[in-house]
Amino acid sequence: MEAALYLFWLRGYAATGIAEILQRAKANAGSFYYCFKTKEELLLAVLLERYIQTLMPVVVEPVLYHVQDPVERVFGILEFYRKNLLATGCTYGCPIGKLELEIPEEQFRVHKCLADNLDGWTAAAEKCLEDARARLPKGANMKTLSKFVLTVKEGGVMQSRAHRAIEPFDASVEHLH
Numbered sequence: 001m002e003a004a005l006y007l008f009w010l011r012g013y014a015a016t017g018i019a020e021i022l023q024r025a026k027a028n029a030g031s032f033y034y035c036f037k038t039k040e041e042l043l044l045a046v047l048l049e050r051y052i053q054t055l056m057p058v059v060v061e062p063v064l065y066h067v068q069d070p071v072e073r074v075f076g077i078l079e080f081y082r083k084n085l086l087a088t089g090c091t092y093g094c095p096i097g098k099l100e101l102e103i104p105e106e107q108f109r110v111h112k113c114l115a116d117n118l119d120g121w122t123a124a125a126e127k128c129l130e131d132a133r134a135r136l137p138k139g140a141n142m143k144t145l146s147k148f149v150l151t152v153k154e155g156g157v158m159q160s161r162a163h164r165a166i167e168p169f170d171a172s173v174e175h176l177h
Helices: 002-011 018-025 029-035 039-066 070-087 095-102 108-131 142-163 167-176
Strands: none
Touching (some): 002 039, 029 039, 039 070, 039 095, 039 108, 070 108, 070 142, 070 167, 095 108, 095 142, 142 167
């Protein structure tokens, strides 16, 4: 699964063959087909078991531990993606965003899983925003605001990748702030 995760992120789902996954994982086809019937099943396992289960401990919880202010927690979560952009020379792309653009419409189970991943992300942002409700405009809808935060992150990452520069991400986050 780690090999698939890396290759799907690096090359994309369609461009990654099972043989490449097996080579990177140092595994044989029998091992693959014992665990998964298809490459799509492997993708679903990666999405379900890796992305959904690691969002909180890898992305959100470190911020919750180190940042007390609920509004700044939102920006701390965004900082995770900024650091990934900088560490990769602005070639990092959100794996979920990349897959959403690539996966054909007829792969409904995959799209449902991608949506669940995005919902997990917005739920974490929404919780931070709810904790700061008294500081935000009266009547602000935290659910839609959390979706806007995700849109800022995804758009900023995409633009920074296209320009190979951090400035588009920073400008997006600055305007959100």
